[in-house]
Amino acid sequence: MSRVHPAGPRHADVLPEEHPLPPADDLNALEPRIWPRSAKRENGVLHVGGVDVRELAERFGTPLFVYDEEDVRARAREYAAAFHDGEVHYAGKAFLCTAVARWLHEEGLGLDVCSGGELAVALAAGFPVERITFHGNNKSLAELEKALDAGVGRIVVDSFEEIARLGYLAQERGVRPKVMVRVTTGVEAHTHEFIATAHDDQKFGFSRSSGAALEAVRRVLALSQLELVGLHSHIGSQIFDTDGFEVAAHRLAELLVKIRDEHGLELPELDLGGGYGIAYVPGDEPHDPKAIADSLREIVGRECRAYGLAMPRLTVEPGRAIVGPGGVTLYQVGTVKDVEGLRTYVSVDGGMSDNIRTALYGAEYTCVLASRESDAAPMLSRLVGKHCESGDIVVRDLWLPKDLSVGDLVAVAATGAYCRSMASNYNYVPRPAVVAVRDGEARVIVRRETDEDLLRLDAEVGV
Ligand SMILES: Cc1ncc(COP(=O)(O)O)c(C=O)c1O
Ligand SMILES: N[C@@H](CCCC[NH3+])C(=O)O
Numbered sequence: 001m002s003r004v005h006p007a008g009p010r011h012a013d014v015l016p017e018e019h020p021l022p023p024a025d026d027l028n029a030l031e032p033r034i035w036p037r038s039a040k041r042e043n044g045v046l047h048v049g050g051v052d053v054r055e056l057a058e059r060f061g062t063p064l065f066v067y068d069e070e071d072v073r074a075r076a077r078e079y080a081a082a083f084h085d086g087e088v089h090y091a092g093k094a095f096l097c098t099a100v101a102r103w104l105h106e107e108g109l110g111l112d113v114c115s116g117g118e119l120a121v122a123l124a125a126g127f128p129v130e131r132i133t134f135h136g137n138n139k140s141l142a143e144l145e146k147a148l149d150a151g152v153g154r155i156v157v158d159s160f161e162e163i164a165r166l167g168y169l170a171q172e173r174g175v176r177p178k179v180m181v182r183v184t185t186g187v188e189a190h191t192h193e194f195i196a197t198a199h200d201d202q203k204f205g206f207s208r209s210s211g212a213a214l215e216a217v218r219r220v221l222a223l224s225q226l227e228l229v230g231l232h233s234h235i236g237s238q239i240f241d242t243d244g245f246e247v248a249a250h251r252l253a254e255l256l257v258k259i260r261d262e263h264g265l266e267l268p269e270l271d272l273g274g275g276y277g278i279a280y281v282p283g284d285e286p287h288d289p290k291a292i293a294d295s296l297r298e299i300v301g302r303e304c305r306a307y308g309l310a311m312p313r314l315t316v317e318p319g320r321a322i323v324g325p326g327g328v329t330l331y332q333v334g335t336v337k338d339v340e341g342l343r344t345y346v347s348v349d350g351g352m353s354d355n356i357r358t359a360l361y362g363a364e365y366t367c368v369l370a371s372r373e374s375d376a377a378p379m380l381s382r383l384v385g386k387h388c389e390s391g392d393i394v395v396r397d398l399w400l401p402k403d404l405s406v407g408d409l410v411a412v413a414a415t416g417a418y419c420r421s422m423a424s425n426y427n428y429v430p431r432p433a434v435v436a437v438r439d440g441e442a443r444v445i446v447r448r449e450t451d452e453d454l455l456r457l458d459a460e461v462g463v
Pocket of ligand 1: 091238275276318320417
């Protein structure tokens, strides 16, 4: 069951013969786990949410992020049902805008934010503040003030400085925020090093092994203006192996016992974070939310029974697993360059500014010709962007049909998480629009940036 994050070779000049792709099967196929649930071909053309992608490109332009609204809502419902006796807080960092915040509220989820900006979006969406959790390893004073003034449900403290700051700000305002202590459980999550967050040698949380976590609990309890409600742990992201979650849950339960023994206090909540992997390429096997819920409930329950503790209320914080599979990026092909004996470079009208994950983590993606079907032979390709970097790669190795040509639309699957939210304006490229599709209708939920947007912050324009 241990599937490691697909972190391929980075920046290596991998020749096709050294890194053969599995033979292309059906280049037109849409593997259900990888594509949004509504994705299908009609007369050869990809449709998402009942809408023809050629129509989407024509109306809204490319590159375009397309979200299957019903796919996102259904996954949220499945998590909410699996954790019916706990809480599911969507991790907004995966992708947040007011529409998505409202969908997820309607489906019964709470929300995690990790910056003043994400909090501002949540508030603009009218998300109930008591269902918002505020995360971050270096929240500024201004952000903490904003969170306290808004009355967010929980603040997850991550440093001794933050505990002192929060205590001071709460006292100043005469409020008593609910607080969780983020614990570094020492778990080595099987994922890419950049997105593993519970081993000791990184910036998040209070170490369990050094005793810092218990010290943080002592310091929070010493401040009567803070209400300690539980412990938090997040071991990393894009994880397929459940062992890490199980070890973390076990270690947190042990800490709950120590806190009970030292302070005579049984903390009512345990937040086990997010990190559930999704399918990007064939062979990725995501977990079913119910299986995750059953396993976490069983581990924590067993530990609690063993130590005579009441079962705490469990919270999880999936981000990618809610919005990832429902999102697709549509690009238009601009150039097709055959590099003799190596591969064909297919350049599209976006790239690392709308999907940095390939360059950053060596992430793998699935891509198909979307505007038509083709029965041409497969050609070994690399899907690249338009930026001034040779590392500007969207899909490192893939098969595309030999008759692919300029003007064709290609679609990259499972780009709903950490693509638009990590997008940049590198090379002053405007960030793409985001469109929601459902029941044959499409609507813009985040509009495309314009040159005016790009110049808006330049203080000397026109001077
Ligand atoms: C504290 C916290 N919770 C939840 C998440 C969501 O992770 P994922 O999108 O992998 O579910 C993250 C991001 O990794 C995180 O840092
Ligand atoms: N941004 C990462 C996930 C890290 C989430 C933040 N803790 C990704 O694209 O996979």
